Amino acid sequence: MKEQRKRYLLDEEEIPRYWYNIQAEMPNKPLPPLNPATKKPLTAEELYPVFAEECCRQELNQTDAWIKIPDEVRDKYKYYRSTPLVRAYGLEKALGTPAHIYFKNESVSPMGSHKLNSAIPQAYYCQQEGVTNVTTETGAGQWGASLAYAASMYGLESAVYQVKISYEQKPYRRSIMQTFGAQVTPSPSMSTRAGKDILTAHPNYQGSLGTAISEAVELARTTPNCKYCLGSVLNHVALHQTVIGLEAEKQMEMAGEYPDVVVACFGGGSNFGGISFPFMRHKIAGQPGKDHTRFVAAEPSSCPKLTRGEFRYDFGDEAGYTPLLPMYTLGHNFSPANIHAGGLRYHGAGVIVSQLLKDGLMEAVDIPQLESFEAGTLFARAEGIIPAPESCHAIAATIREALACKETGEEKVILFNLSGHGLIDMSSYDKFLAGDLQNYSLPDSVIASNIASTDPLQPESLL
Amino acid sequence: MKEQRKRYLLDEEEIPRYWYNIQAEMPNKPLPPLNPATKKPLTAEELYPVFAEECCRQELNQTDAWIKIPDEVRDKYKYYRSTPLVRAYGLEKALGTPAHIYFKNESVSPMGSHKLNSAIPQAYYCQQEGVTNVTTETGAGQWGASLAYAASMYGLESAVYQVKISYEQKPYRRSIMQTFGAQVTPSPSMSTRAGKDILTAHPNYQGSLGTAISEAVELARTTPNCKYCLGSVLNHVALHQTVIGLEAEKQMEMAGEYPDVVVACFGGGSNFGGISFPFMRHKIAGQPGKDHTRFVAAEPSSCPKLTRGEFRYDFGDEAGYTPLLPMYTLGHNFSPANIHAGGLRYHGAGVIVSQLLKDGLMEAVDIPQLESFEAGTLFARAEGIIPAPESCHAIAATIREALACKETGEEKVILFNLSGHGLIDMSSYDKFLAGDLQNYSLPDSVIASNIASTDPLQPESLL
Numbered sequence: 001m002k003e004q005r006k007r008y009l010l011d012e013e014e015i016p017r018y019w020y021n022i023q024a025e026m027p028n029k030p031l032p033p034l035n036p037a038t039k040k041p042l043t044a045e046e047l048y049p050v051f052a053e054e055c056c057r058q059e060l061n062q063t064d065a066w067i068k069i070p071d072e073v074r075d076k077y078k079y080y081r082s083t084p085l086v087r088a089y090g091l092e093k094a095l096g097t098p099a100h101i102y103f104k105n106e107s108v109s110p111m112g113s114h115k116l117n118s119a120i121p122q123a124y125y126c127q128q129e130g131v132t133n134v135t136t137e138t139g140a141g142q143w144g145a146s147l148a149y150a151a152s153m154y155g156l157e158s159a160v161y162q163v164k165i166s167y168e169q170k171p172y173r174r175s176i177m178q179t180f181g182a183q184v185t186p187s188p189s190m191s192t193r194a195g196k197d198i199l200t201a202h203p204n205y206q207g208s209l210g211t212a213i214s215e216a217v218e219l220a221r222t223t224p225n226c227k228y229c230l231g232s233v234l235n236h237v238a239l240h241q242t243v244i245g246l247e248a249e250k251q252m253e254m255a256g257e258y259p260d261v262v263v264a265c266f267g268g269g270s271n272f273g274g275i276s277f278p279f280m281r282h283k284i285a286g287q288p289g290k291d292h293t294r295f296v297a298a299e300p301s302s303c304p305k306l307t308r309g310e311f312r313y314d315f316g317d318e319a320g321y322t323p324l325l326p327m328y329t330l331g332h333n334f335s336p337a338n339i340h341a342g343g344l345r346y347h348g349a350g351v352i353v354s355q356l357l358k359d360g361l362m363e364a365v366d367i368p369q370l371e372s373f374e375a376g377t378l379f380a381r382a383e384g385i386i387p388a389p390e391s392c393h394a395i396a397a398t399i400r401e402a403l404a405c406k407e408t409g410e411e412k413v414i415l416f417n418l419s420g421h422g423l424i425d426m427s428s429y430d431k432f433l434a435g436d437l438q439n440y441s442l443p444d445s446v447i448a449s450n451i452a453s454t455d456p457l458q459p460e461s462l463l
Numbered sequence: 464m465k466e467q468r469k470r471y472l473l474d475e476e477e478i479p480r481y482w483y484n485i486q487a488e489m490p491n492k493p494l495p496p497l498n499p500a501t502k503k504p505l506t507a508e509e510l511y512p513v514f515a516e517e518c519c520r521q522e523l524n525q526t527d528a529w530i531k532i533p534d535e536v537r538d539k540y541k542y543y544r545s546t547p548l549v550r551a552y553g554l555e556k557a558l559g560t561p562a563h564i565y566f567k568n569e570s571v572s573p574m575g576s577h578k579l580n581s582a583i584p585q586a587y588y589c590q591q592e593g594v595t596n597v598t599t600e601t602g603a604g605q606w607g608a609s610l611a612y613a614a615s616m617y618g619l620e621s622a623v624y625q626v627k628i629s630y631e632q633k634p635y636r637r638s639i640m641q642t643f644g645a646q647v648t649p650s651p652s653m654s655t656r657a658g659k660d661i662l663t664a665h666p667n668y669q670g671s672l673g674t675a676i677s678e679a680v681e682l683a684r685t686t687p688n689c690k691y692c693l694g695s696v697l698n699h700v701a702l703h704q705t706v707i708g709l710e711a712e713k714q715m716e717m718a719g720e721y722p723d724v725v726v727a728c729f730g731g732g733s734n735f736g737g738i739s740f741p742f743m744r745h746k747i748a749g750q751p752g753k754d755h756t757r758f759v760a761a762e763p764s765s766c767p768k769l770t771r772g773e774f775r776y777d778f779g780d781e782a783g784y785t786p787l788l789p790m791y792t793l794g795h796n797f798s799p800a801n802i803h804a805g806g807l808r809y810h811g812a813g814v815i816v817s818q819l820l821k822d823g824l825m826e827a828v829d830i831p832q833l834e835s836f837e838a839g840t841l842f843a844r845a846e847g848i849i850p851a852p853e854s855c856h857a858i859a860a861t862i863r864e865a866l867a868c869k870e871t872g873e874e875k876v877i878l879f880n881l882s883g884h885g886l887i888d889m890s891s892y893d894k895f896l897a898g899d900l901q902n903y904s905l906p907d908s909v910i911a912s913n914i915a916s917t918d919p920l921q922p923e924s925l926l
Contacts, residue, residue: 003534003538004538004541005475005541006475006538006541006542007475007541007542009472012466012468012469012470071466075466075467075469078468078469078470079469079470079549079553079846079847080847086542090542108571110846110847110848110849110884111847112886116847149847152844153847171889171890171893172635172886172887172889172890175889175890175892175893175896176849176886176889178893178896179840179843179844179849179889179892179896180843180844181844377642380642380643381615381642381643381644383542383573384542384543384573384574384579384612384616385573386573386639386642421573423575423635423639423886423887424635424886424887424889426634426635426638426639426642426887427634427635427638429638429642430634430638430641433638433641433642
């Protein structure tokens with residue numbers, strides 16, 4: 001039997017020392033976030049009351065393509081990085097495809113997903129700046145668990161608002177957060193004005209990321225020495241996640257290949273940006289042999305901001321506490337169906353990705369829930385890793401690409417990001433195997449009227 | 464900040480090509496297993512009806528110190544091996560110990576524990592020998608999940624008897640097995656004579672590994688073309704697990720250190736043997752600088768066969784279907800308390816380990832349940848990995864050693880095996896954090912009368 005190389009790992013010295021800031025090299029820079037009160041472009045200083053100051057500067061940095069990873073952060077990355085780049089021989093065989101499928105396995109992070117890559121620097125900057133408390137939202141709980149751990153690592157108190165549907169579907173993630181000492185509250189809650197308002201209007205509301213963000217931002221604004229940390233959407237979060245793609249680039253080199261297609265699931269854009277941006281820089285630079293790569297974001301059909309949303313200024317949260325962001329959106333009060341991929345139930349896309357999609361540098365597909373779990377189950381049996389419901393969307397999109405190669409006979413190289421494992425989401429697989437999951441249809445009229453019902457120019461805002 | 468190396472990984476070429484068979488080099492060979500009908504030493508052929516034939520030969524092989532890992536098995540090891548050797552800087556700091564603590568992180572296996580190391584070869588040998596169905600027992604579900612995955616990998620049907628208390632405490636593990644297509648039955652069940660007998664006598668019996676083994680063995684014996692696979696206890700299982708220690712030895716070399724103490728939790732002995740035996744061979748050989756290492760097995764106080772059991776011939780299962788094994792035992796019908804470390808709820812120790820303990824080549828400690836979870840929680844906060852309740856016992860024993868070093872100021876090198884993660888055991892942590900877990904006392908009289916009540920010389924046996 002000829003020996004085949006299955007996994008590629010980097011030595012600790014090879015873990016990146018800089019994150020890649022694609023903002024500095026985009027052909028069209030993102031439009032600026034606006035202060036909703038003044039409609040003027042936001043300054044970093046205006047964001048200081050909410051986020052760690054260094055994160056605010058990174059957020060608006062359109063100049064420096066490379067931003068140094070603090071040594072202390074890189075030292076914590078060593079706890080689980082590099083993550084493996086894996087050749088999915090098992091999946092290739094199951095599909096009978098000539099494509100070469102690789103995945104970057106972020107599920108080996110101790111918290112089970114890529115989220116720790118940004119939780120660590122955010123907690124670190126907070127601690128450096130003298131902050132004592134952090135707060136955040138979480139959907140499926142992967143971000144909340146990561147921030148809870150990172151906070152405990154740096155001696156910070158943490159409070160997490162978890163989307164109520166996930167709080168109930170995934171009790172183990174709540175337990176993980178509590179093991180790290182976090183306060184966990186199901187959202188919407190009665191502990192904030194934003195939560196009370198929506199509960200009063202809709203007593204049985206199951207929550208959304210947009211609402212949980214409102215609650216966490218409100219807590220941060222009303223608590224001394226407390227900052228808010230976001231798990232996706234914003235530029236600095238995607239920046240931190242570029243450690244994924246930068247590692248993957250070196251590992252693909254070890255494999256002697258370069259991706260023709262890069263795929264990731266899409267919630268707010270941080271895992272997509274994390275794996276894509278380092279490869280996309282060669283496309284932007286027009287580098288021969290590396291300028292043809294396609295970048296595919298896989299979003300759920302029930303929350304299709306990239307494929308069916310509108311590009312406009314909108315709020316990042318349900319209550320309208322955040323700056324106005326230029327994004328593809330379904331309207332900031334969009335209430336997504338209760339799919340099990342809780343991390344993808346978000347109404348908008350980050351501003352960088354939105355601009356890249358507008359400029360045709362990337363594309364998007366939408367995946368129905370059942371197709372996502374079919375793909376995830378096939379992958380589990382072929383590769384032995386049970387993927388998170390979110391990651392199942394990336395796998396489904398990868399399978400579509402691989403089956404297209406089977407039709408044409410092309411040996412394309414497909415790279416996807418396995419953003420997390422699904423070991424804590426087994427109740428979702430239970431329901432899928434029992435035939436109890438469904439797809440959700442979403443008429444154009446619902447999307448259109450939801451977008452029309454929001455008025456980003458007359459928002460109530462705390463900023 | 465001075466850069467510190469955190470994790471050590473081996474290249475795929477460095478993954479071992481041979482397992483280490485300590486039987487060939489033990490100063491006193493283990494006593495032979497006996498056929499309970501004839502009281503004569505068992506031959507490999509007599510085991511063929513139950514196990515894969517190659518496993519039977521490995522079981523009784525006292526000649527060959529090195530046994531080749533089939534290329535096809537080694538190729539599957541590449542899916543997750545090498546596993547990292549990690550310097551536990553975080554734990555050292557939390558304890559304020561001068562000891563250097565390392566752990567081998569088997570929790571990164573896609574099934575979350577070391578069990579896959581033996582599931583893969585067992586399923587492989589079955590498939591090579593034309594077997595179509597495999598069956599087994601499982602406690603917490605880590606072995607069952609691993610065998611279910613390995614079986615699906617080789618196109619075999621699998622049926623798993625899961626100890627009822629774990630079936631109910633840890634539903635996600637059942638879901639994982641089902642995702643890989645396994646039939647999962649809570650044990651004791653009404654589907655076997657062994658299960659019926661015990662349910663008739665004790666209708667509310669919560670099950671034990673011994674009972675589940677009886678049910679699985681009975682199924683294998685009464686089903687055409689079906690073999691039984693065991694997850695621990697037997698020599699060939701510990702043999703397969705030596706891949707852990709063989710990797711760890713190379714990785715400790717990379718770190719420039721050699722362990723003074725090697726620690727592992729103890730259920731049947733496979734993870735203990737897996738990490739220990741490769742190091743113990745140098746102690747047996749009296750190699751200078753490597754002959755002083757202490758080997759510490761950490762068992763639960765509520766199931767203390769090593770520290771308080773009797774060395775004698777006993778059955779490996781509750782119903783008395785297996786050969787008679789020379790082992791430290793609490794009596795094959797011992798019913799352990801319902802601790803959350805389901806994988807350690809077994810009445811006996813494997814024959815190799817039993818002989819080594821008798822010969823003073825290793826030692827054992829018993830850990831109360833609360834101490835195990837205190838240790839696990841401390842480790843989680845320090846290293847970011849939530850350990851399996853089983854592995855918490857190894858951590859507790861490690862902490863005892865590290866705190867002793869703090870007393871004496873010794874810079875001992877301690878290596879323990881992190882056999883699995885606890886992400887699927889969060890309900891146990893929930894109960895611990897809520898103060899709902901307890902220790903269990905076990906009077907000497909209970910142990911003595913339980914051992915006395917079993918009569919291994921007049922057993923009912925299918926063999």
